[in-house]
Amino acid sequence: MGLLFDIIYGVSLPIMVMIALGWFAQRWLSLDLPTLGRLHLNITLPCFIIFHLATTEASLSSLGNIAWFTIVQFFVLFGLGWMAGRWLKTEHRHIPVIAIAIAFPNTGNYGIPLIELAFGPAYIAPQAVIMTLHSILIMSVGVLALTAGAGDWKASMKASISSPVIPAIIIGLGLNVTDIVLPTPLLFPLQMMAGAFAPLALLILGASLATADRQDVWRLAPPVMILRLLVAPILTWFACLAIGFDPVMTAFLVVNACGPVGVMLVIVCSQHENGRNVAAMSVFTTTLVAPFVATVALYLLRT
Template identity: 30%
Template sequence: MAHLFFIFVDIILPVFILIAVGIIMQRIFQLDLYTLAKINIYFLSPALIFIKLYESSFSLSLFLQVIMFSFAFVVILYVLSMATAKLCKLSDKMRLSFSNSIIFYNSGNYGIPVNDLVFKQDPFAMSIQIAVMAFQNTLTFSYGVVALKSVHGGKLKAVLGYFKMPLFYAMFIGILFNVLNVPLPNFILTPISYISNALIAMALLTVGAQIAHINISFTYIPLYLNIFYRLVVGPVIALIGLLLLGLDGVIAQALLISTAMPTSVNSAIIAQEYNNEPEFASQTVIATTLLSSFTLTLVIFVAMHIF
């Protein structure tokens, strides 16, 4: 019960305050949602990815181990979500949004605070979460963007479009500078840090601005299915995988907890950017974030007692 209280007060409540600000500002000022999405994807997200990868403390073997687990986990979720979408006879655009909202989860601005709270600032546990975040960000802004672009245009054009985005280069340079221990002066690090710190507020404000146009309907069947897959099926699959792999201790605990995060805000942002069912994407962010305060508490309990 104590974990539930701390998660709600320290993570959930601040999230909804920022979303509420976005709703209010949209209704008063009629913000340009397309411009907000551009700012998030092309300005704020690259800074966050670079600074987190540059400043993280991790070994290459641990990083690769976490990436391999995360990749296998996402592939299983992708197959299940796509099969479900086909059975429900969803449209191509809705099928993609449905799948993205399940495989892209909030490993950064939600996952990092939760990791910090559960493991009491343990640097080893945090390095695991950083690796998960790096994989999720790469997946979101590579496959996620390519898949959305391919709905509206050619796949080759979509792939080339990804390499024009700063996200890829921010990730590559962040890892390279970290491994090579490249020192950066404060006059470079300081503005990057300021920019990255603005992402959480701007991303949630953008979601709030999107929600201002939405009537959330909890009778919408794909939304219920999305909640079930993201918050229940995902952690169960991860638990089975960790037990089969024989992983234990902090790495197993951190990985299991990381898979119980709600749908990523970035999935709603790129849905807005490419106009691919943005209302549904925003609904899943809100619904899974709200309900994760309960499901995540149970996952934390299971992780700490089994591993």
Template identity: 25%
Template sequence: MIGLIAGVVPVFFMIALGYGLKKSQFLPDETWRPIEKLSINLLYPGFLIPSIWGADLGGGSAGAAAGAAVVAVLIVAALTLLAKPLMTLDGPAYTSVFQGVIRWNSFVFLPVIQASFGAEGLALAAVMIACIIPVTNIACVAVLAKWGAGQKAVTPLALVKAMLANPILLACLIGLALNFARVPRLPGISDTLELLGSAALPLGLIIAGAGLSFAEVARRKWTIAGTSFVKLIVMPPLMWGLCILFGGDHLAQGVAMLCGAAPGAAAAYLLARQMGGDAPLMAGVIALTTVVSALMIPVLLFVYHLT
């Protein structure tokens, strides 16, 4: 048990390293965006495709974990929409709260899964990503289109194009297609993908740390704290409980639980900036959820291994 928790610690050390590198100006600011682009468009697909391609998806655990994640997101999204009239927030701020409670950072989630559950857990996690990315993106784009500053209605075709332009989603779909078609491992191609993928997780963590900004946390502490509470206190047991309800085994339950405990996604900041959301508020939510998740994940793993 101590070894499992200790295995998660390096994940957050890597995030802290990225934050320190950015703050110290070890690398110029303008270099981080190309590094992020390399990671998202090349390294992470190199990791995800072979992980899903070689996964054993014959049992019900993958479906239970993915179903739990999707249903939990839909429940929290619906409740957040119902609660909007009670919130004293303008439209752009509300969109950042909405993104903050349902989106999560796969850069952090996948290394935590690897450290906690190994290759079998990673395969389940990759399937969850393939299922949850379309749901969260469609919901967030729709909310931003309605309440973001200066937005026009988003057409279904534009939404589909945006989904298909997401390299992480595409990598998941390619991996699933290869898996379902029972395509055997291809020497050379598989090795190349795995070599690319070996760099994805550590570099992704450094990028996640470099993107943290705490400037807004103190100024809007109650909004950010409330959003973080839903994301990190409500979502993990909800996903865990739903996975049990859907018949997931112990491994699937653990992966679902950690999916709920993953911090806010850096992609949410970019979307807020592009579609008239409150980008500074979004940055604050991402920063606080990242710090709190470093405390929550060991606690959740301890509880999980008691069950």
């Protein structure tokens, strides 16, 4: 019960407060969500990636197993979500949104504090690697899937590779490998913008919920919740057993798989004007339930 309280009080409730603030802000101010989405994807996200990759003290070579597992896991769950979307006979434009929602847990503003609570600060660096890989995948595979329905494959490819995420990763890794320390006039603004990543994402999520078509979204939210919070962790657990990961690493990866739908999905859907309502409600409903699922998973994996 203590861990459940810590997760809800220390992780979930602050997230819900920020979401509520975004909801009220949209009601009062009628925010321009596509512009906020572009600001988030093109400024705060690259700064977040550069800062954390450049300053991590973990050995990048030691994180290879986590990296390849995360990539394979994403594509398996993406395919499962795509099949689920077709089986649900939803609108074709919503199928890639469902697929990404199943494959893309919130490993950032939700996952990082949760992992620190459950496993300690030593696992923050592996968590940052997972979050960075998810950012790459959603900004490449995710954007390609969301825009492909328009029929212009050249435009879709351009949208997926023109993101500043890839240059940010190259810069961050380059600074880390070469042990270059940025001067304070550059490092401090970078750190401040990196700190704005999570709050801005949650504000945009709340604002998106304020404009969501609830009848359309609620029909899809339950299957997304089941696949994201139940099927994905179970498949991850079986995969960890088959590969032979040690119990702590297995618990780490399974708890990550218990995360709610990543907030960045709402940002990307807003920017490309496809399925924002489905994405927003999927994030919201899974965020409500995820703390209980993570607590049960931790209890089962530690007994």
